[in-house]
Amino acid sequence: MAEIVLSAFLSVLFEKLASATLKSIASYKGIDAEMKKWHRLLNQIQGVLADASQKEITNQSVKRWLNDLQHLAYDIDDVLDDLATEAMHREFTHKSEPITSKVRKLIPVPLCCINYSRTHDKLDDITAKLQDLVEEKTSLGLSVKEETRPKDINRRLQTSMVHAI
Structure with a gap:
C-alpha cells in the first residue's frame, strides 16, 4: 500500500522537477x-x-526505509514549493521594479546571505539523505521488479479486445 502512495507522490515530484518555472529559478x-x-x-x-x-x-x-523515503519526499516537496513561490515572487517583483527597488534598499545584505546559505544547506541535506537511501536500498536487497499480470488476466484482456473489434 505504501508503494502506491509513494509512487504517486514521486510522480508529482517528477512533474515539479520538470516544470519550466522550477528549471528557471534553479538556473x-x-x-x-x-x-x-x-x-x-x-x-x-x-x-x-x-x-x-x-x-x-x-x-x-524495509518498512523503516519506506517511512524515511516518505518523510524525505515531503521535505523535497516543501523545498520545490518554496522555489516555485520564490519564482512567482521574482516574476511579480520584476514587473513592479520601481516599487521593489525602494524596498530592497531597506533589506540588510546579511539577511539575504543567511537565507541563501540556509537554502543551500537544506538542499545539501536532502541530497545526502537521498544518496543514503539509494545506498541503503542495495544493502536491503531491494531490486527493480517488473509488474507482471497473471496469464489468465492477460488472456482475458486479449479476448476482450478481440470481441471489442
Whole structure:
C-alpha cells in the first residue's frame, strides 16, 4: 500500500522537477545540477518501490526505509514549493521594479546571505539523505521488479479486445 502512495507522490515530484518555472529559478540560483541529481536519485528509488512494498511486510528495515523515503519526499516537496513561490515572487517583483527597488534598499545584505546559505544547506541535506537511501536500498536487497499480470488476466484482456473489434 505504501508503494502506491509513494509512487504517486514521486510522480508529482517528477512533474515539479520538470516544470519550466522550477528549471528557471534553479538556473537563476545555480542549483540546477542539484535538481537534476534529485531527479536521477528519485528515479533509482522509484524503480524498487514494488519490491520494497512486498518486503516491508516481513522486514522492519524495509518498512523503516519506506517511512524515511516518505518523510524525505515531503521535505523535497516543501523545498520545490518554496522555489516555485520564490519564482512567482521574482516574476511579480520584476514587473513592479520601481516599487521593489525602494524596498530592497531597506533589506540588510546579511539577511539575504543567511537565507541563501540556509537554502543551500537544506538542499545539501536532502541530497545526502537521498544518496543514503539509494545506498541503503542495495544493502536491503531491494531490486527493480517488473509488474507482471497473471496469464489468465492477460488472456482475458486479449479476448476482450478481440470481441471489442
